[in-house]
Amino acid sequence: MSLQTIIMGDPRADRVVPPTGFTANLTVFAAAAMAFLAVFAMALSFASGRLADRWESELAQSSTIRISAPADQMVAQTEAALRVLDQTPGVASARVLSEAEQQALLTPWFGPDLPVANLPIPQLIEVIEEGAGYDAEGLRLRLQGEVPGAVLDDHTRWRKPLVAAAERLRTLGVFSIALIAATTGVIITLAAGAALAANAQIIDALRLIGARDVYIARAFVRRFTLRTLIGAAAGTAFAMAAIAVLPPAGGEGGFLTGLGFRGVEWFWPLVVPPLAAFVSFWATRTAALRRLKQVT
Amino acid sequence: MIEFQDASMGYGGGKLFSDVSLDLKPGSFHFLTGPSGAGKTTFLKLCYLELVPTDGRVAIFGQDSRKMSRDDVAVARRRIGVVHQDCRFLDHLPMSENILLPLTVAGRDTAPEMGNLEELLAWVGLSAQADALPPELSGGERQRAALARAVIMAPDVIVADEPTGNVDWDMSLRLLSLLVELNKMGKSVVVATHDMNLIRQAKAQTQTRVLRIRDRTVQQAEVDL
Incomplete structure (x- = not known):
């Protein structure tokens, strides 16, 4: 047939x-x-x-450092964190998010008129990786010692379940x-x-x-x-x-x-x-x- | 042509007939008689491969019916024209297409056969009914159409199961004369009937043998029995 x-x-x-x-x-x-x-x-x-590919590629190559410090120490700790990142192998670039960028991130939750400057909002640093990336555990320990207010978020806890979903x-x-x-x-x-x-x-x-x-x-x-x-x-x-x-x-x-x-x-x-x-x-x-x- | 060797047929533990040995030779004319339920239709089904014997052997054109594949059975049936009591037409097709159906299913081109079809319809007296649907025909017309369908492939054997069961005496004689004519053309004919008058009429026209199913066996019988 x-x-x-x-x-x-x-x-x-x-x-x-x-x-x-x-x-x-x-x-x-x-x-x-x-x-x-x-x-x-x-x-x-x-x-x-x-969606999986986008999350995988976009989140895998970037991470964030959040600095929560008293206002008088914020600039010093931010500079210290940038120095550490500058010396860390696998980090291509690190950039401090501007006030406008931080406001844009918060807008969906608090609206466009949020006075970011008057609020105790942590400073965010965007870290872009290169090659195989950096040693997250090593960087975390070093930040702990040199920048007490810094918290490294390598997006793993977000990325994995999202990509898996x-x-x-x-x-x-x-x-x-x-x-x-x-x-x-x-x-x-x-x-x-x-x-x-x-x-x-x-x-x-x-x-x-x-x-x-x-x-x-x-x-x-x-x-x-x-x-x-x-x-x-x-x-x-x-x-x-x-x-x-x-x-x-x-x-x-x-x-x-x-x-x-x-x-x-x-x-x-x-x-x-x-x-x-x-x-x-x-x-x-x-x-x-x-x-x-x-x-x- | 169709050879029974110690063939038996049983249903549900009992036997309809057993140890039947006979040879239906080319050009022979056999009537099969016996009371209702004796196994006449079953005997014919063995002849056209709808059944195989429970014991013994039935050979059709030299092939053991038990050992034939489904395609072998289909091909063998093209050499056996069967006239069923209920005719078994395809009611949605006109009579002409029903009669040509054995050629169609065999994959043969029916266009060159149209002349033969017209002759065949005239032979069975159904020229005017060529385009009629089967339900529009009378019982006698359907039986004659079934006979036309049975012979369209120029088969070697014609098997008819009570072909005159539903028609009047005049139509029975007309059907019989068609079967006798086929037999004189060299076809083997096997007819199951309980109509002794029909058998006597046939004996007057051609040489026939009468087989009777009795006491669970098939015996050759005289027409006066």
Whole structure:
């Protein structure tokens, strides 16, 4: 039963199975719905992957030193910390965040009119790493000795769970796609089983006049494969259109606004209809040949 | 052609018939008689490979029916034309397509066969019903159409299960004359029937043998039995 046979078909062979409008519509609808969900799961997976990569790269190469000291010691301790950082291998640069930058970081919580200068806010130093990075434990001990008010935050405690969560989300997306493919297989198997049972007398008659199993199976397989392909193509097109009109990811775009495809990722949903058709082909063929074995 | 060697057939612990040995030779005409439930249909099913014997051997065209693959069975059935009591048509296809179906499933081009189809429809007297759907035909018309479908592949054997069971006497005689004509063309014919008058009519037209299922065996019988 080749792909060419499935696509080209044999009009006379197709006619041996009577048309079943209602079942056909249900199969097309189920395939469309499953393809729609699969494309969304794919978009979720890609978005999670991008998020994980971004967090991984952005957070891995930077860290922060927070200096909490009395106001009269703040400048001295900041300079001391910069000296230590200057002498630390693996540190590419260290930069003291300006008052405006610190205010920008606090704005989401306290609003834009926060008088940062009048508040006992710690001074932040952004540290950019190079190569394999610095020895965090060594730097922490040295800061402890030379800059008592400094606390090193290498983002590890943030980065690891965030990246792990994003990775898990990506895995769940892939798992969802596999689950959708399996469910599609189950739905098609049930629909094919129902069609085969409804046409049991026709199958018996065809066997008795000399039809081979593969001939009878082909009539059902081709029908269900084409229905699934059409339904999945419609579902995929609809899902791609729905994702295309989602709001674009802006500068403050979170995960949700980043849901979708970028660049060549847009080609990936095109895999869904042929994949669904293959699942349908395999499921119907298996169901048909199993049913035919019960017929002499 | 179809050879039974000590063949037995059992159902649910009991035996319908046992140790049947006979040879249905090319060009022969056999009637199979016996009371209802004696196993006439089962015997015919052994002939067209719907069943295999529980013991012994049935060879179809030299092949042991037990050892045939499903594809072998399909190919062998193309050489056996079967007329079922219930005809078993595909009700959504017109009669002409139903009759051509054995050619279609065998992958043969039906276009060159259209002339033969017209002749065949005329032979069974159904030229006017070519485009009718099976449910639109009478019982006799359906039986004749089933006979046309059985012979479209020019099979070596015709097997008919109570072909006159649902038709009047005139139609029975017409069906019989078609079967006799096929036999005279060299086809082997096996007909299961309980109609002794039909057997007597056949004996008057051609050489026939009568097999009777009795006492769990298949015996050659005289028509007067």
